[in-house]
Amino acid sequence: xxxxxxxPRHKITKRGQNxxxxxxxxxxxxxxxxxxxxxxxxxxxxxxxxxxxxxxxSRLLSDRFSxxxxxxxxxxxxxxxxxxxxxxxxxCASSLGQTRAAEKLFFGxxxxxxxx
Amino acid sequence: xxxxxxxxxxxxxxxxxxxxINCSYSVGISALHWLQQxxxxxxxxxxxxxxxxxxxxxxxxxxxIQEKHSSLHITASHPRDSAVYICAVxxxxxxxxxxxxTGTRLLVSP
Numbered sequence: 001x002x003x004x005x006x007x008p009r010h011k012i013t014k015r016g017q018n019x020x021x022x023x024x025x026x027x028x029x030x031x032x033x034x035x036x037x038x039x040x041x042x043x044x045x046x047x048x049x050x051x052x053x054x055x056x057x058s059r060l061l062s063d064r065f066s067x068x069x070x071x072x073x074x075x076x077x078x079x080x081x082x083x084x085x086x087x088x089x090x091x092c093a094s095s096l097g098q099t100r101a102a103e104k105l106f107f108g109x110x111x112x113x114x115x116x
Numbered sequence: 117x118x119x120x121x122x123x124x125x126x127x128x129x130x131x132x133x134x135x136x137i138n139c140s141y142s143v144g145i146s147a148l149h150w151l152q153q154x155x156x157x158x159x160x161x162x163x164x165x166x167x168x169x170x171x172x173x174x175x176x177x178x179x180x181i182q183e184k185h186s187s188l189h190i191t192a193s194h195p196r197d198s199a200v201y202i203c204a205v206x207x208x209x210x211x212x213x214x215x216x217x218t219g220t221r222l223l224v225s226p
Contacts, residue, residue, distance in 0.1 A: 031212065042120075042202050042216030043159075056211055091159065102147030102166070102206045105214070107159040 004108035006092050012114045013082055020078045021111045023092030030097030032075050033105065034067055036060070037089045046090075049075060050097060082115045089113075119143050122203050122217040129224050135190040137220045139203030142184065146208040150177050150188050153200040153219065162188070162201075193224045 005024040013019050025032050030051050035043035046065070048056040051072035061067075064082075069075040079086055089110045095103040120141045129135055139148070150163045163170050163177040165186075170177050174193075179186040190197055200221050204214040 033213070035216075040218070042204070042218045043214075044216070045213035048212050050212075056213055058213070093159075102164060104161050104164050105149070106161070107151075109156065109158045 004092055004094050004106050006090075006108035006111050008111055009109065010112045010114075012116065014116050015082060015084060017082055018078065018080045019082055019113065020076055021090055021092075021113075022074060022076050023094075023108060024074045025092070025094030026106055027073075028096065029094035029106070030072070031095045031103070032069055033093045033095075034075070034077050035091040035093065037091060037110070038087075043091055046077070079113075082113075084115050087113055087115045118217070119215050120203055120205055120217040122201075122220050124220060125218070127220055127222045129193050129222070131194055131224055131226050133193050133224075135193050135197075135222065135224075137188045137201050137203075137222070139186045139188070139217055140184060141186075141203075141205050141215075143205065143215070144208040145181075145184075145205040147206045148179055148186050149204040149206070149214060150186070151202045151204060153202060159202070190222075193222075195224045195226055198222055198224050 007022045032049040034046040037043040045058050047067045049069040064080045067077045091110045092108045093105040123138045147166045153159045174191045176189040200219040202219040203217040
């Protein structure tokens with residue numbers, strides 16, 4: 001499978017715990033995006049990487065959230081001290097990133113987080 | 117008011133009907149995406165367009181930049197078209213993020 005891979009698919013955690021999600025983009029894709037989606041809503045932008053550089057970050061991304069893409073390949077999204085309001089589907093997407101023009105995005109299946 | 121508005125929110129159709137989903141946006145854009153989301157989360161890109169019209173099989177997407185409006189049409193709808201259809205825009209600010217609408221939930225009955 002050469003699509004965008006996200007792990008785990010589901011995560012249940014208790015309030016206050018830390019969680020980490022992983023995204024493996026399509027191998028030749030330079031751009032990687034994290035979005036968050038709650039029930040009945042469209043995805044909301046969290047952050048964007050061009051290779052290993054985190055170039056855009058939403059105000060939604062509080063100091064409890066941190067994302068990395070250390071070698072410009074896979075990325076991790078960590079949420080510290082989880083709150084019930086963090087419960088959502090966390091979506092990763094990637095795109096080729098060879099031009100400044102708009103590009104087609106390829107999405108992973110997401111990680112569904114439930115904070116109890 | 118959301119930057120991207122879709123209508124209708126929910127749509128029920130009989131198999132074979134012609135379907136139109138609308139998207140209006142309030143910001144300057146460099147591109148508009150139409151995406152399909154099935155239960156379970158997976159999102160698939162259907163179209164990316166910045167002007168005119170695109171067609172792929174039974175799907176047609178149009179955009180009017182002056183009116184800040186786009187439509188997604190499905191001809192000869194089929195139950196397998198049942199999904200949430202989402203419009204998203206890339207603003208012409210140089211940023212890479214997409215701003216999404218809330219989606220249109222389509223149910224096509226046999």
